[in-house]
Amino acid sequence: MSLDPHSPRGAHQLRARRLGLFAQHESIVLMRRDCHVCRAEGLSARSQVQLMAGGREVYATLYQLDGDLLELDEAALSEEAWRLLGVAPGAPIQVRHAPALESMSSVRRRIYGSRLDDPAIGAIVRDVAAGRYTDVHLAAFLTASSALQLDESETISLTKAMVDVGDRLSWKADMVVDKHCVGGLPGNRTTPIVVAILTACGLVCPKTSSRAITSPAGTADTMETLAPVELDLAAMRHVVDAEGGCIVWGGTVNLSPADDIFIRVERVLDVDTEGQLVASVLSKKIAAGSNHVVLDLPVGPTAKVRSAEAGEELAERLSHVATHFGVKTRCVLTDGSQPVGRGVGPALEAFDVLAVLQNAPEAPQDLSARACLLAGAALELAGVAKAGEGAVLAEAVLADGRAWAKFKAICDAQGGMRTPPTAGLQSPILARRSGRVVHINNRQIATLAKLAGAPERKAAGLTLEVRLGDEIGAGQPLLTLHAESDGELAYALDYASAHPDLVEIQA
Amino acid sequence: MSLDPHSPRGAHQLRARRLGLFAQHESIVLMRRDCHVCRAEGLSARSQVQLMAGGREVYATLYQLDGDLLELDEAALSEEAWRLLGVAPGAPIQVRHAPALESMSSVRRRIYGSRLDDPAIGAIVRDVAAGRYTDVHLAAFLTASSALQLDESETISLTKAMVDVGDRLSWKADMVVDKHCVGGLPGNRTTPIVVAILTACGLVCPKTSSRAITSPAGTADTMETLAPVELDLAAMRHVVDAEGGCIVWGGTVNLSPADDIFIRVERVLDVDTEGQLVASVLSKKIAAGSNHVVLDLPVGPTAKVRSAEAGEELAERLSHVATHFGVKTRCVLTDGSQPVGRGVGPALEAFDVLAVLQNAPEAPQDLSARACLLAGAALELAGVAKAGEGAVLAEAVLADGRAWAKFKAICDAQGGMRTPPTAGLQSPILARRSGRVVHINNRQIATLAKLAGAPERKAAGLTLEVRLGDEIGAGQPLLTLHAESDGELAYALDYASAHPDLVEIQA
Structure with a gap:
């Protein structure tokens, strides 16, 4: 008899079944409560188990079934477990108790x-x-490092560890430029414009972006309405070699994968402390091979950063830790008091981006100005422009069509430019009174766009018809909803009725 | 159109299906990813949703399915969700986003x-x-109140709140006596003996006990091999009126239900701070209507309380908070260096209890002495014995058969006395060397008994053949495994081989 009580044995073997079960990032296995493995291993519902097949292993949470939905010898996997284990239907898999988590003693x-x-x-x-x-272990770690905040040394260790567990890209250029926004502002889609300006100026800017997690659009969602974004690393290198930059989805490369896991739980808890934010942002940038990074920190009452003081503090922590990794940063505190541009939603934001790049008369000036401010900061950081002259250079590159030409070239290199879709249903939300627009709630605007169908429905979302300070008459449109189905439109309209102050008007 | 975006509408209605899905305490609903509710509500995998039917509401985690395991209009519920919602198969249920959790802002x-x-x-x-x-929210709350420990005022608030959300029993007697062990010691089954002694002395002792959560046996599991324990409140009152006491499962009355929820997550995290422990223990006792409580605090290197100093501190906190609620306590620090009695497992512990009550020659003296010590403390606390004379009185009541007679009467009142089952398979674990027993690992002993099948298989577990300080020869039995199936026996044998020091022998 084996000395190791957990040695894989035939007795602990089941047949893999793909269940088509979507559980977000959670690896789940369903087994019959009366199966021989549950009995032999003494497994009960919600036991943590280790699945093994073909040299791979996956940790999963066990749920047990009575009845005949499953065969007695089946282990049915959630999509995430199926993907990680990479088995064929019916393939044998071993199931055993998950070993004790030694590192949890450090968390304790x-x-x-x-x-x-x-x-x-x-x-x-x-x-x-x-x-x-x-998620319970993750919540404990994140809460513990919020209750007693991470100090600089811990933040550096966390950043380093997060880089180490993922892929790390390297580029031929000595100087690799990036930009990042700490988030929280709907419509703040400067990235495609900034990348176009920077690469038009000869900088190397291999931009990997995320899809929306809880927002109405991520840069990758918007960019996907303009060009393919799911490029593998080889294709991405090809684009960057040819054009100096790209704007692709980061999901095909495995940069700081622990960050994605932490973020999901932070969002559930709505806890996001400085140390975690710094490690999150910088680990992604370092793993992407960037060494000159401009950071956009929107400040506003309904943005992530609530005050200029908090912004300055965050900027200082970001710069300190970045320096430790040889990364130069420039933090730009920007206006976070209202959404940026007109559109909120993947395609609607893409139209704003196009209008700015094409110098169209209807182009939202705030988006254009923000993009030039951030691009200018990057040009100065990279030494392409003198201090104080970056924004002017960026404006010139935008105005004379070089940025637009470069953007088209990047889209072509990524697989061909596309025209963003438009939604079949549109419905205005009207002002109930006349007066001046005194407040726009970023969070409620984001929720409204999501109810209308963004980001799943690419054309869905909303367009803002007013900005802070505008004088408006009763019955005039505050914003227009865009939806692809009656149900979603009705749902968004309901929400707007229930939240009349999402755009607040003072007589 | 309704102003409330979440008003139940036919559009959000599905048909209830019982899935036979065991997910411990977790309420889960499975729905087709392409169902109209997921689309209309914008639900995604792991959304928190609110299920409503027949005036009841249940919060559940949504998992989504592709394929035809479910019909498009079905909402398939886990056992816990099914129990809480109380619907008939096929009944209409409404599904919507769970409302925001306002109290999480306090947790933050x-x-x-x-x-x-x-x-x-x-x-x-x-x-x-x-x-x-x-569980993520729970983990955050528990971690936060461990990182910065609950102070006395918070502990009192938590205790009070935990009492308030459950049922609260009241009894005719002015003085209601209880005992409780903070846990961690296998075989420490003094409760049936203590209750028999106290009620034989005329005290009122309506004891509600728990089943095992992670241990090889709870008092309710052991008692169930001796008499029915699933009595409702009316039946319980009937027993207490007739005999002065009972030993029933607490699960049919709803005492401090939040405690059960906290405990499950504390066990996953292996975090259990003083404030949480105090609130947990006292909320159950207060809700049960007890006002004189003896607390058994086993102290030992592998028990929950590791040192006498920690035990004194905990005792002081317990007494302070209890006083606030008008509950008199006596904390008894006991020897927690090794398991109590011989048996570990529901029926095997019941045999020890019977032997003690019957004054059998093979009765484990340590169990008998502990029970008399605790019963004596209760007799003194209740004023039935003078200070220092309680244990002697308890011993007398045990020795002259009054406790045994009372125990039989209680069992009869609960529905009739039973004979505990014995396991078909037995196998000794032998000493590999001669020498003196210097250490017995409580945690590993508990794990071993569980692997042998306890507490699910009532007769399974182990009997210890040695105690600390015993001299033993190589090849002599350290303990005997009891199992009901070959697989479980083999598994326990494997574990014993891999952990030769669970009983440590020094030459």
Whole structure:
């Protein structure tokens, strides 16, 4: 008899079944409660188990079934578990109790107030990236490092560990430029414009972007209405070699995968402390091979950063930690008091981007100005423009069509330019009174656009018809909803009725 | 159009299906990803949703399915959701986004270091008891109140809130006596003996006990091998009126239901701070209507309380908070260095209890002595014995058969005495060397008994053949495994081989 009680044995073997079960990032296995593995291993519902097949292993949460939905010898996997394990239907898989999580003892020490050193944080992040932490473990780690905030040394260790567990890109150029927004502002789609300006100026800017997680659009969602974005690393390199830059979805490269896992739980808890934010942002940039990074920090009452002081503090922490990794940063505190541009939603934001790049008369000036401000900061950081002259250069490159030409070339290199779709249904939301627009709630605007169908329905969302300070008459449109189905339109209209102050008007 | 965007509408209606899905305490609903509710509500995998039917509402986590395991209009419920919602198969249920959890803003404040007042803690506990907190939210609350430990005022608020959300029993007697062990010691089954002694002395002792959660046996599991324990409140009152006491499963009465929810997550995290423990123990006792409580605090290197100092501190906190609620306590620090009695497992512990009550020659003396110590403390606390004379009185009541007679009467009143089952398979674990027993690992002993099948298989578990300090020869039995199936026996044998030091022998 084996000395190792957990040695894989035929007795612990089941047949893999793909269930078509969507559980977000969660790896789940369903087994019959009366199957021999549950009995032999003493498994009960919500046990953490280890699945093994073909040399791969996956940690999963077990749910048990009575009845005949499953065969007695089947282990039915959620989509995430199926993807990670990579087995064929019916293939044998071994199931056993998940081994104890050694790194949780460090999390427990952190809960009780001990600071963690580099090896301890490294072990935690490796377990997180390997999918060994349940959401409960993740919540404990994130809460503990919020209650007693990460200090600079811990933040550096966390950043390093997060880079280490993922891929790390490298580029031929010595100088690799990037920009990033800490988020929270609907319609703030400067990235495609900034990348076009920077690459038109000869800088290397291999931009990987995310899809929306809880917002109405991510840069990758918007860009996808203009060109293919799901490029693998080879294709991405090809585009960057040819054009100096790209705007692709980061999901095909595995940059700081632990960050994606932390973020999902942070959003559930609505907890996002400085140390975690710094490690999150910088680990992605370092892994992407960037060494000159401009950071957009929108400040406003309904933005992520609520005050200029908080913005300055965050900027200082970001710069300190970045310096430790040889990354030069420039933080730009921007106006976060209202959405940027007119459109909110993948295609609607793409139309704003196009209008700015094409110098169209209807182009939203705030989006254009923000893009030039950020591009200018990057041009100065990279030494292409002198201090104070970056924005002017950016404006010139935008005005004379060079940015637009470069953007088209990038789209072509990524697989061909597309025309964003338009939604079949449109309905205005009208002002109930006359007066001046005194407040626009970024969070409610984002929710409204999502109810209308964004980002799943690419053409859905809303267009703002007013900006802060505008004088408006009763019955005039505040915004227009765009939807692809009656149900979603009705749902968004309901929400707008229930939240009349999402655009606040003072007589 | 309704002003409330979430008003139940026919459009959000599905048909209830019972799936036979076991997910522990988790309420889960499975729906087709392409169903009209998911589309109209913009639901995605792992959304928190609110299920409504027949005036009841349940919060559940949504998982989505592709394929035809479910019909398009079906909402398939986990066992817990099914139980809570109480619908018939095929009944219409409404599904909508779960409303925002207002009390989480207090949890977030607590995460960032603010103390919580009584109303804030009350709101959190009400949401927890209503099943509105996911495990992630629970983990955040528990971690936050461990990182910055609950102070006495918060502990009192938490205790009070936990009592308030459940049922509260009241008894005719002015003095209601109870005992409780903070846990962690296998075989520590003093409760049936203590209750028999106390009620034989005329005290009122309506004891509600729990089943095992992670241990090889709870008092309710052991007692169930001796008599029925699933009595409703009316039946319980009947027993207490007739005999002065009972030993029933607490699950049929709803005492401090939030406690059960907290405990499940604490066990996953292996975090259990003083404030949480105090609120947990006392809320159950207060809700059960007890006002004189003896607390057994086993102290040992592998018990929950690791040192006498920690035990004294915990005792002081328990007594302080109990006093606030008019509950008199006596804390008894006991030897937690090794399991109590011989048996570990529901029926095997029942045999020890019977042997002690019957004054059998093979009765484990340590179990007998502990029971008399605790019963004696209760007799003194209740004023039935003078200080220092309680244990002697308890021993007398045990020795002269009064406790045994009373125990039989209680069992009869609960529905009739039973003979505990014995396991078909038995296998000894032998000493590999001769020497003295210097350490017995409580945690590994518990794991071993569980692997052998306890507590699901009532007769399974183990009997210890040695105690600390015993001299033993190589090849002599350290313990005997009891199992009901070959697989479970083999698994327990494997574990014992892999952990030769679970009983440590020094030459």
